[in-house]
Each structure stands twice: as structure tokens, then as C-alpha cells.
Amino acid sequence: MSSRQPLNGRTPSVKDVAAAAGVSLGTVSNVMNRPEMVSAGTRERVERAMLELGFVRNESARQLRAGTSRTLAYVMLDGTNPFFHDVAQGIELAAEDADLSLFICNSNGRTEREEVHLDRLMQQRVQGILITPVHPDAAALDEVARRGIPIVVVDRTPSSGAFCSVAVDDVLGGRLAVEHLIERGHTRVAFLGGPESIGQVCERLQGAREIWAESGLPADDLIHLPTAALTVGEGRAAGERLAGLPARRRPTAAFCANDLLALGLLQQTVGAGQRVPEDLAIVGYDDIEFAAAAAVPLTSVRQPRQELGRAAAQLVLDEATNPQHEHQQATFIPELVARVSTARQVG
Amino acid sequence: MSSRQPLNGRTPSVKDVAAAAGVSLGTVSNVMNRPEMVSAGTRERVERAMLELGFVRNESARQLRAGTSRTLAYVMLDGTNPFFHDVAQGIELAAEDADLSLFICNSNGRTEREEVHLDRLMQQRVQGILITPVHPDAAALDEVARRGIPIVVVDRTPSSGAFCSVAVDDVLGGRLAVEHLIERGHTRVAFLGGPESIGQVCERLQGAREIWAESGLPADDLIHLPTAALTVGEGRAAGERLAGLPARRRPTAAFCANDLLALGLLQQTVGAGQRVPEDLAIVGYDDIEFAAAAAVPLTSVRQPRQELGRAAAQLVLDEATNPQHEHQQATFIPELVARVSTARQVG
DNA sequence: TTGTATGCGTTATCAA
DNA sequence: TTGATAACGCATACAA
Numbered sequence: 076m077s078s079r080q081p082l083n084g085r086t087p088s089v090k091d092v093a094a095a096a097g098v099s100l101g102t103v104s105n106v107m108n109r110p111e112m113v114s115a116g117t118r119e120r121v122e123r124a125m126l127e128l129g130f131v132r133n134e135s136a137r138q139l140r141a142g143t144s145r146t147l148a149y150v151m152l153d154g155t156n157p158f159f160h161d162v163a164q165g166i167e168l169a170a171e172d173a174d175l176s177l178f179i180c181n182s183n184g185r186t187e188r189e190e191v192h193l194d195r196l197m198q199q200r201v202q203g204i205l206i207t208p209v210h211p212d213a214a215a216l217d218e219v220a221r222r223g224i225p226i227v228v229v230d231r232t233p234s235s236g237a238f239c240s241v242a243v244d245d246v247l248g249g250r251l252a253v254e255h256l257i258e259r260g261h262t263r264v265a266f267l268g269g270p271e272s273i274g275q276v277c278e279r280l281q282g283a284r285e286i287w288a289e290s291g292l293p294a295d296d297l298i299h300l301p302t303a304a305l306t307v308g309e310g311r312a313a314g315e316r317l318a319g320l321p322a323r324r325r326p327t328a329a330f331c332a333n334d335l336l337a338l339g340l341l342q343q344t345v346g347a348g349q350r351v352p353e354d355l356a357i358v359g360y361d362d363i364e365f366a367a368a369a370a371v372p373l374t375s376v377r378q379p380r381q382e383l384g385r386a387a388a389q390l391v392l393d394e395a396t397n398p399q400h401e402h403q404q405a406t407f408i409p410e411l412v413a414r415v416s417t418a419r420q421v422g
Numbered sequence: 423m424s425s426r427q428p429l430n431g432r433t434p435s436v437k438d439v440a441a442a443a444g445v446s447l448g449t450v451s452n453v454m455n456r457p458e459m460v461s462a463g464t465r466e467r468v469e470r471a472m473l474e475l476g477f478v479r480n481e482s483a484r485q486l487r488a489g490t491s492r493t494l495a496y497v498m499l500d501g502t503n504p505f506f507h508d509v510a511q512g513i514e515l516a517a518e519d520a521d522l523s524l525f526i527c528n529s530n531g532r533t534e535r536e537e538v539h540l541d542r543l544m545q546q547r548v549q550g551i552l553i554t555p556v557h558p559d560a561a562a563l564d565e566v567a568r569r570g571i572p573i574v575v576v577d578r579t580p581s582s583g584a585f586c587s588v589a590v591d592d593v594l595g596g597r598l599a600v601e602h603l604i605e606r607g608h609t610r611v612a613f614l615g616g617p618e619s620i621g622q623v624c625e626r627l628q629g630a631r632e633i634w635a636e637s638g639l640p641a642d643d644l645i646h647l648p649t650a651a652l653t654v655g656e657g658r659a660a661g662e663r664l665a666g667l668p669a670r671r672r673p674t675a676a677f678c679a680n681d682l683l684a685l686g687l688l689q690q691t692v693g694a695g696q697r698v699p700e701d702l703a704i705v706g707y708d709d710i711e712f713a714a715a716a717a718v719p720l721t722s723v724r725q726p727r728q729e730l731g732r733a734a735a736q737l738v739l740d741e742a743t744n745p746q747h748e749h750q751q752a753t754f755i756p757e758l759v760a761r762v763s764t765a766r767q768v769g
Numbered sequence: 770t771t772g773t774a775t776g777c778g779t780t781a782t783c784a785a
Numbered sequence: 786t787t788g789a790t791a792a793c794g795c796a797t798a799c800a801a
Contacts, residue, residue: 446787447788447789461786464787487792
């Protein structure tokens with residue numbers, strides 16, 4: 076008659092399991108954490124008791140005592156952009172391999188929300204934080220690092236070397252896109268993108284300009300159409316401005332700073348009765364799933380999104396476990412995926 | 423000379439703050455949890471000490487002692503489908519209002535992963551769990567409920583009434599879609615969707631059949647083209663089968679069980695040189711952002727996604743806080759959004 | 770192989 | 786208004 080006191084609605088603890096199994100509290104703990112050091116018989120008894128009582132280990136208590144957390148976190152910049160979900164997917168896979176949980180938070184581009192999330196995550200003492208920040212040089216990131224929590228910036232490059240980062244070579248990406256258009260014979264090209272506060276927009280434009288100049292084309296024939304954001308709606312709006320240009324100045328191709336812009340531009344163009352690529356060739360950036368799925372499959376610059384996430388997770392884990400970890404800025408190489416939207420040779 | 427022992431790399435605790443501020447540990451706690459009961463002077467002193475030391479409250483300890491968690495969790499079914507992100511967005515907003523954090527996990531349609539997540543979340547003692555499960559009647563869900571953790575099933579309807587659920591009336595959605603096509607004069611319509619293990623697919627088909635029959639159209643002219651999944655690729659494949667049908671049996675319109683299918687079908691159709699809606703009208707389901715952004719803007723059945731998430735969050739919070747909570751199955755009404763892809767009158 | 774005792778950082782109760 | 790102290794549930798060092 077094991078004098079197990081009834082747990083009135085209380086959720087069962089190790090103590091209750093111990094009582095039910097007729098062993099001590101320490102043994103129950105051993106069954107969970109070092110099962111090899113407890114005899115098969117008692118182990119089985121304990122496990123049965125756990126099952127019967129519906130015991131679920133209290134992670135807060137475990138973590139408080141053990142001092143280690145079993146979770147990683149990713150603070151995502153924009154939940155409506157599939158790009159980040161692919162990154163998250165890569166992180167998730169790496170986390171799975173390391174037997175960690177991944178918690179995804181979403182800042183939705185708002186600094187305050189980002190700060191709230193970071194604060195909560197620090198309070199949770201997560202093993203590490205991956206983040207695509209609203210501003211790559213936000214003080215909040217340094218705060219995290221200062222407290223010794225491993226943090227890796229994803230898809231942005233902070234100017235300080237205070238933490239690791241992973242990014243894709245955006246200048247190269249810009250070059251690839253425009254080089255492809257030049258090869259197709261285009262000599263008047265629009266660049267859609269903005270605001271310029273986004274580092275990547277500038278770099279892609281810079282790459283475009285570099286290869287343009289190297290090809291001996293006049294700078295004026297690479298026209299920058301600024302956008303207020305990287306969204307489908309802005310792509311449509313820019314398309315209207317493009318269509319409004321006098322025919323002799325109107326580009327025969329457009330390079331968009333991301334796929335959302337490109338999809339918006341595609342929609343506007345087709346809706347206005349123009350054909351892609353015959354009247355206008357389009358190159359996007361990111362190669363999200365919907366780029367390939369568009370009515371006119373979109374040529375796009377692919378970023379190795381999953382690998383980006385995976386690499387970031389590995390860096391954060393290295394920082395968390397390897398005492399001689401050194402911060403590094405990893406750079407990945409983008410790749411052009413040619414599809415129908417640029418399938419025509421000009422001139 | 424406050425004898426504060428140096429914290430060798432240790433992260434500072436309330437005790438350290440207390441020492442630095444020259445007050446007792448309990449006072450520091452009060453500053454955090456009941457600031458009104460501590461004098462302005464000491465409060466300020468404590469707050470300064472916190473700032474100087476970079477104190478971050480240990481959530482594990484807080485939760486262990488206080489017994490309450492400050493987080494909600496959403497276990498998402500498919501991270502690649504924007505639909506679920508809009509749902510998550512709605513949950514996030516509700517969580518924000520309640521001053522809770524939302525952790526998003528992703529099962530990616532895999533039961534094992536779902537179980538791992540649920541297990542971890544139970545260990546974390548989250549306040550409540552929202553989930554779009556792989557199987558709406560999975561035993562794992564009952565497990566969670568049995569342990570007294572509030573759980574709400576999102577966008578699925580479990581047959582048991584053991585927990586709350588929020589869903590959209592899919593039979594009605596199917597009716598709306600097909601009614602719209604009938605009004606446009608279509609008398610031969612394809613339904614794309616599958617597998618039938620997904621309850622929603624069946625219900626949308628059922629709704630389609632109901633209104634079809636009520637309109638006195640012959641059952642054989644509503645053709646079911648089964649798909650293996652609700653993906654863009656499957657939509658393309660189904661499009662090929664559709665195109666292969668003999669002309670006299672070929673439908674003039676297609677109703678797709680979700681927008682991904684519809685986008686795939688649109689792409690295949692346009693790629694094959696057919697026009698939408700002239701040669702084939704298309705109705706999708708979900709009205710994801712990319713439906714409106716398609717080259718031919720897609721008519722779609724809109725689900726109130728954010729509201730779905732918000733309602734789910736409110737239910738879970740009610741269950742968590744209201745002792746006389748009663749489980750309920752909330753049903754939302756879908757709405758047809760007509761766009762270009764069905765803009766033509768037939769016959 | 771198992772049991773006992775201690776402390777992780779916090780909150781809350783009670784005295785002062 | 787503040788300080789001392791006892792839990793919360795678990796992991797671990799050490800004793801048996």
C-alpha cells in the first residue's frame with residue numbers, strides 16, 4: 076500500500092511518480108536522464124507509473140536546475156514573404172538534427188515587436204537566437220550578444236563584427252541578373268527596387284550597374300524605378316510607371332529586387348495586354364516557389380535559402396558549444412534560374 | 423561598500439541586483455511584480471542596478487514558482503502554404519493583446535514531428551496550444567486535453583467534442599464557388615482536389631455537388647479530377663489531364679480545392695496556349711495573396727484567415743482562464759471574391 | 770544499484 | 786515600506 080497522496084488536480088511530479096512506483100525521487104530522475112544506471116526492473120516499473128499518471132516533465136524546473144535550454148529561436152522579419160519560411164525550414168532541419176526545438180517569432184518588420192521578442196527569448200534563456208533584423212545594426216542585437224547569448228544575423232550583414240552572420244552575395248546576384256539580360260540582347264533595362272534603406276536593394280543595384288558599365292552600355296539606359304517596398308502592389312505600381320514611359324525610353328526588360336515585385340509587374344504587364352517576354356522580359360530575385368508557379372514562369376536569382384538557415388543554425392550551435400568559437404560572416408553564392416519570362420533573344 | 427560578490431561570468435540574478443542596490447531580494451521582486459508597493463526612491467535605485475548589471479529575469483524560475491506560463495503556441499501544418507501564416511498572424515495579434523508570446527512550430531505534415539512539438543510544448547507548460555493537426559482525430563490531441571492543457575483545433579473539425587475548434591464552412595464554400603460558375607453559364611465543370619483523406623476537400627466537393635444537383639444539372643457533368651496533394655505541381659498535372667479530355671467532355675471551368683492547385687492549373691493552361699477565362703474559367707480556394715497577384719487574377723473563396731486565428735486564440739484563452747469554459751466548435755462563413763479568372767459569361 | 774540532501778532563481782507569505 | 790524565508794519541480798553529488 077504505497078502511501079501515495081492523491082494529487083488533487085495537480086499535475087503529477089517526479090515525486091508522485093516515485094511514490095507510485097515505490098522508489099525514490101532520484102531514481103525517477105535517473106530513469107529520465109541516465110537510464111543505463113538503473114536496473115531494467117525498476118526502470119520498467121517507473122516507466123509504467125509515468126504512463127499511468129500521465130507524467131510530463133516540467134521543462135522550467137529542468138532548465139532551472141540544469142542550466143541548459145533545449146530550444147533555438149528564429150525571429151523572422153516578414154511572415155508574408157515565403158523566402159523567410161524556406162530559411163526557417165533550413166533552421167528547423169538543423170535544429171531537428173541537434174535534437175532541439177525551434178520557436179519561430181515574427182517581427183513583421185516592426186522594431187518594437189522585434190524587441191519584445193528578443194526580450195522574451197532572453198528571459199527564456201534559449202540556447203541561441205537567429206534573426207533577420209529590421210535594422211542590421213540595431214542596438215538590441217548587441218544587447219543580446221553582450222549577455223553571452225549566441226546570436227546569428229540571417230540574410231543581412233551587420234557592420235559590426237560582434238556576431239556571426241550569413242548572407243548571400245547580393246552584388247553578384249545583381250550582376251548575374253543583368254548579365255543574363257545583356258546576353259539576351261537587351262540594351263535598355265529597368266531596375267525595380269526600394270527603399271534604399273534596405274542594404275540588399277542597393278547591392279543588387281550596384282551589381283547591376285557594375286556589369287552594365289563593364290559591358291560598355293550607357294549608364295542612362297539602366298533606369299532605376301524606385302519602389303516604396305518589396306511587395307506585389309509596389310510591383311504593379313512600378314509597372315504602370317514603366318508603361319507610361321515614352322516608347323523610345325521604355326526598357327525591354329526589368330530586373331526586380333525581389334520576386335514579389337516581379338509578380339506584381341508581371342500581373343500589371345499581362346493585364347495591360349502586353350506579352351512577357353516578347354514586350355517585356357522580367358527577372359525576379361529569391362526564386363520563391365510562386366516564381367516558378369507564375370503563369371509566365373519567372374526567371375529569378377535563387378538564393379540557397381535552406382542552406383542559409385542551416386548554416387546559421389550551425390553557427391549558433393558552434394557558438395553555444397565550442398569555447399574557441401570565432402565569429403564569422405558566411406557568404407553564399409546566388410544562382411540564376413532562367414525561365415520563360417526571359418526566354419526571348421532581342422535585336 | 424556593499425559586499426557584492428563578483429559574478430564570474432554568471433548571469434546576474436535578483437540576488438545580485440539586490441546586493442548592488444543595497445536592498446533585499448524580496449524588494450527587487452516587488453519592483454518587478456508590484457512596483458506600486460515600493461517607494462519611488464528604492465525603486466529607482468533597483469532599476470538602475472538592473473540596468474547596470476544587465477539583469478534579465480529568468481523565465482524558467484519565474485514560471486516554476488508562479489506556475490503560469492506567458493506563451494501560446496501554434497503548431498502549423500504546412501509552412502509553405504501562406505494560408506497558415508495568415509492564420510498565425512491572427513493568433514499573433516490576439517496574443518499580443520493578451521500580452522503573451524506566440525511560438526510557432528511547424529509539423530510540415532509529419533505526424534512524428536507534430537508529436538515531438540506537442541510533447542515539448544507540454545513540457546514547457548504553455549498556456550495553450552493551437553494546432554492544425556495532420557489528422558484531426560489524432561490521439562495526441564486527446565493526450566494534451568487530458569492533461570488539462572487548453573487546446574484548440576484550427577481549420578479542421580475533430581469528430582470528438584473534447585476540445586474547441588474553429589473552422590470555415592467548407593460545404594458552403596463549395597456551393598459558393600460552383601454557384602458562381604453556374605451563374606456564369608458553365609454547364610460542364612471540373613473539381614480538382616484530393617486526397618479525400620482531407621476532410622475539407624470532401625466538404626468542398628460535397629457543397630459543389632449539392633448546388634449542382636439543386637440547379638438541375640446532370641451529375642456526370644461535374645467531373646472530379648482527384649489530386650494527390652494540394653500543391654502547385656499537382657495543379658499542373660491535373661491541368662494536363664484536363665487538356666487531354668475529349669473536347670465534348672472537356673469542362674469550361676474548374677473549381678480547385680485550394681489556390682495552389684488553381685495557380686498550377688492556371689500556369690499549365692496559359693503555358694499550353696489556352697486563355698483564362700475564355701477557354702477555361704478557374705476558381706480557387708483560400709484567396710491567398712498570390713491568388714490576387716496572379717497574372718490572371720484568380721477568383722477564389724476567401725476564408726477569414728486572420729479572424730480564424732484570432733477566434734482560436736480567444737477560445738484557448740477562455741479555456742485557460744474561465745473556470746466555466748465550455749468547448750465549442752466555431753464556424754466561419756466563407757466569401758467568394760470574383761476576379762478576372764471567371765470574368766466571362768458563357769453560352 | 771538506489772536513496773538522501775542540496776540548490777537552481779524566482780514569487781509570495783509573513784514579520785518587522 | 787522592507788526583509789527574511791519557504792516553496793516550486795527537478796538534477797546531481799554523495800552516501801548507503
